[in-house]
Amino acid sequence: MAPRTSRRRWLPLRYLLPVLVLVVMLAMLMLRGYVHSEILADFRVRPAVENDKVPVSILEGGPVIDTRGGKATTLRVPDHRIVLTFDDGPDPVWTPKVLDILKKHDAHAVFFITGTMASRYPDIVQRMVDEGHEVGLHTFNHPDLSYHSHKRIDWELSQNQLALAGAAGIRSSLFRPPYSSMSQNMDNASWPVTEYIGSRGYLTVVNDTDSEDWRRPGVDRIIRNATPKGGKGAIVLMHDSGGERHQTVEALDRFLPQMQQRGYQFKNLTEALDAPSGDIPVSGLELWKGKAWIWLVQASDDITGTLVVGLSVIGVLVLGRFGLMLALSGVHARRTRRRRFRWGPDAPVTEPVSVLVPAYNEAKCIENTVRSLMRSEHPIEVLVIDDGSTDGTARIVEAMGLPNVRVIRQLNAGKPAALNRGLANARHDLIVMMDGDTVFEPATVRELVQPFADPRVGAVAGNAKVGNKDTLIGAWQHIEYVMGFNLDRRMYDVLQCMPTIPGAVGAFRRSALERVGGMSDDTLAEDTDITMAIHRDGWRVVYAEKARAWTEAPESVQQLWSQRYRWSYGTMQAIWKHRRALFERGPSGRFGRVGLPLVSLFMVVAPLLAPLFDIFLIYGLVFGPTEKTIVAWFGVLAIQAVCAAYSFRLDREPLTPLISLPLQQILYRQLMYVVLLQSWITALTGGRLRWQKLRRNGGVSAPPGGSGERRPLANGISA
Structure with missing residues (x-):
């Protein structure tokens, strides 16, 4: 929520370093292919030729x-x-x-x-x-x-x-x-x-x-x-x-x-x-050129060996993750979709809810967001915390004159401070948090708070969906949200180690938030940070699939880069902040020894190594064995397609966007890899990254009840 800060000196270097690493890896593979006679090799058998010109x-x-x-x-x-x-x-x-x-x-x-x-x-x-x-x-x-x-x-x-x-x-x-x-x-x-x-x-x-x-x-x-x-x-x-x-x-x-x-x-x-x-x-230059050559060849073999080990690791991680997601997401769906399923003895939850909407320069989106809340089927109060906006965000909300909607103004202090300010002014014990560019369905708040019927539940993750999925980059993010985030949340729910309550749609008990000290600005991923803290305090964190929210995803590569850079770097910060959980006892130790390794492997290590599939695909296509390489790559793609189709069926989404899945795997994954690598470099070099505001268009609307065609009303709100 903090204003954008510019560090132009560093941006070119940080963009170039990940690309440089990729180039070095490909160069080392090329060099290995060269010295292993996989490039320029020639094994032709020459037919008999006359010898009359030989003395x-x-x-x-x-x-x-x-x-x-x-x-x-x-x-x-x-x-x-x-x-x-x-x-x-x-x-x-x-x-x-x-x-x-x-x-x-x-x-x-x-x-x-x-x-x-x-x-x-x-x-x-x-x-x-x-x-x-x-x-x-x-x-x-x-x-x-x-x-x-x-x-x-x-x-x-x-x-x-x-x-x-x-x-x-x-x-x-x-x-x-x-x-x-x-x-x-x-x-x-x-x-x-x-x-x-x-x-x-x-x-x-x-x-x-x-x-x-x-x-x-x-x-x-x-x-x-x-x-x-x-x-x-x-x-x-x-x-x-x-x-x-x-x-x-x-x-x-x-x-x-x-x-x-x-x-x-x-x-x-x-x-x-x-x-x-x-x-x-x-001696001299000739000798040193030779020694440099030998060193490069040895390095290429060592790096290639490391990459092969990495490829084996990512293969195990990908197959293991897909296996867990398929098995445990099915368990989660069957459990929560039983006809007589109840979250707890106090179901249904009907007590009123305070909805916190932190906003910084959300003039294009805030009216859609607030009006979607006014259609809520659950009793709510809405607190819009204007974090020093300069585009009139607060005035837009005040001019709407809606009941149960309050505007709280503060000097720019960042999203965690805005949420803590809202928490201090909230009247109710159940707190829903959402982003200023998100719209809720009428049933979202009601579905989001039902898990609090179980007194052990301290926080609930909702089902965040991409609202602007009509572009190619939006469709790719839609696949990622449905396949990656939501299947992951089902899996983590069953394993009782949910790593992140999405900032777009999440709910908390006030008591759980207060016991862990509220929202922290120690990391750039305050939603991951607070979720891990609540786990360590002994609360359950669950996933409510019917609590759907429609968020505006970045519509340009630059905006997507900025968002994912913050997410990945913030996740690393949160993992590092809560590392002591690995050695503690009780709920904190359980989360530390189950949740932190899974988050580290699946959200940090696996995405970092995933491009090895594509690097070795290129290597195999150029140097062979070509057929086996193609079969292996399509085999991995088939596994991903099965998982994607299954996740779309679970979320009752049409399968049409999956047409772009192969292209997503080739292009989108590389972008995510470079972003993650840049985050690693920032972390290892001790760099600091500020929260960056993304540009929004304010065109997202939500289908009624989460299905059917959108029927736009005034100001872009759907009925």
């Missing part, structure tokens, strides 16, 4: 191809020397086992790593270098380069070098193309790539002995395939990644000592050729 010296030459300087030459490994080469790693399971076997037998090898794997497992690459092995490039994403441009080849090489620099602080001049074989199998598609690779300063290393371990033909067959003939030297192709490599590890453990006994040495490539090492240390 004969290459086709008949050795497995080390040097096209640097524009000349094509080849090299072979000297006799009795074997260069073991391992492709596609490092693998977190099999590469360490391979390294253990090599270390056991004092053998060196060459590992042709992919950038994706090196980025994810940099410690294994560092171990390769530390133990004397050479590391060569095998591209970043393992594509067939013969299908790609020079620009893509350069990109694959540079990214591979970036990962290697970050993992081990080196760069390599050794390169093995994916899907390569022996020199004699070079063709017109792969040869231009080899020439270009040489022009970039790399030696291309293929093989002349293929163990075919990738086929998993058995240990003995792998050993026979890897054994060179007649004491010749060889570059042997093996794999330490790309699948189950148990046979490779076992074969290696037998192959190494067998060949060493026959006089073979196991060297890395440059050792075998008596040449300078192909691995060159890097």
Whole structure:
């Protein structure tokens, strides 16, 4: 109720921070997809191509191809020397086992790593270098380069070098193309790539002995395939990644000592050729760029893992909440709709009621509100507490000259102070509170106070409905009110831990209010604060579904943002204020250990994590598995649709607005997420938020008895 205060310095930052968090989360998922070969991966099989453009010296030459300087030459490994080469790693399971076997037998090898794997497992690459092995490039994403441009080849090489620099602080001049074989199998598609690779300063290393371990033909067959003939030297192709490599590890453990006994040495490539090492240390900017890359990749994996855990949590919360709502709301409806149902021994309640209407600049709405109260079927007095309005709100009410309507003026002090002022001037022991932009049906007050027939009841929540639901944003809020708020209230009623009496329509015993000190301005959600306080004082708080009130919901995104920002931040404040209830005994402890966790999970944690469904939907649509992703998302939507349809049936509402439910889930939920995230940021940074007045149009009316078509009378009031 306080006037709007402007803090323009902070608003842009607070709006940007939630968006920035979303962007970072999506960027981390994109990065993860990139380093897991879910983006730009290429696993095509190239058909046979002619080789008439490949020099004969290459086709008949050795497995080390040097096209640097524009000349094509080849090299072979000297006799009795074997260069073991391992492709596609490092693998977190099999590469360490391979390294253990090599270390056991004092053998060196060459590992042709992919950038994706090196980025994810940099410690294994560092171990390769530390133990004397050479590391060569095998591209970043393992594509067939013969299908790609020079620009893509350069990109694959540079990214591979970036990962290697970050993992081990080196760069390599050794390169093995994916899907390569022996020199004699070079063709017109792969040869231009080899020439270009040489022009970039790399030696291309293929093989002349293929163990075919990738086929998993058995240990003995792998050993026979890897054994060179007649004491010749060889570059042997093996794999330490790309699948189950148990046979490779076992074969290696037998192959190494067998060949060493026959006089073979196991060297890395440059050792075998008596040449300078192909691995060159890097420093300066190149090194730090590599380290930054590795850090980002590790962060993306950690964040993605956290998001997956969050997705699991939200899945459990959503299904648990829907299950509870469906089961307990049905229990509530059956209990309260029994033919002979009575709220308590003193039913029906007929004593008069004081209705408090706090108002700040409600000139457009206040006449509708007061006239709707004049049609009440229950005896009432109406107190309009004008909280320093500057638009003539008080004068409008006074000019109406209605009986049993009093106007109380005060300097602007906020909604809680206005309600306390009204309470002090109220003549009756039953107090109804409503907002100045809300209209009641004739039966609302009567239905709202009937639960006070039970002397244990201290407060009653009414059924707040959206009156201006003809727009898309209004329809979305209508779905939220019927499905979320009212199903929740039925559930919380059964569990006896109702968290909030809505400010639009609620009733209280005067004694309950006075025992907890009246309305407090400690939080921005005074309705949640007072409800929790009444629970802790030992009173029951219940939901009266027939006590319908029609409120004017925000009609713009900006207004909706302001309202929900206040609600979510105020709810967090109320939870924090009443946190001691977690450790107390009696009614306060029961509410603290049942109500506070449920409110925290369902109203704070679940909405904050809900967008993970949509983030992973986007991720799954782009990177796969697309079909399973779509099925899962529509499965969640179907569950929500069932709950929504059930809640609409309980409230006897037409199902037509549910047509917009899918769009609501895609767009509206994101807005609510950003609002909640902004509230978290405000809370964690110690920010303060003032009550903000929403602009109203004053066009809401209520159908008679809560059903049927509206019949507008003068000034927009319905009969």
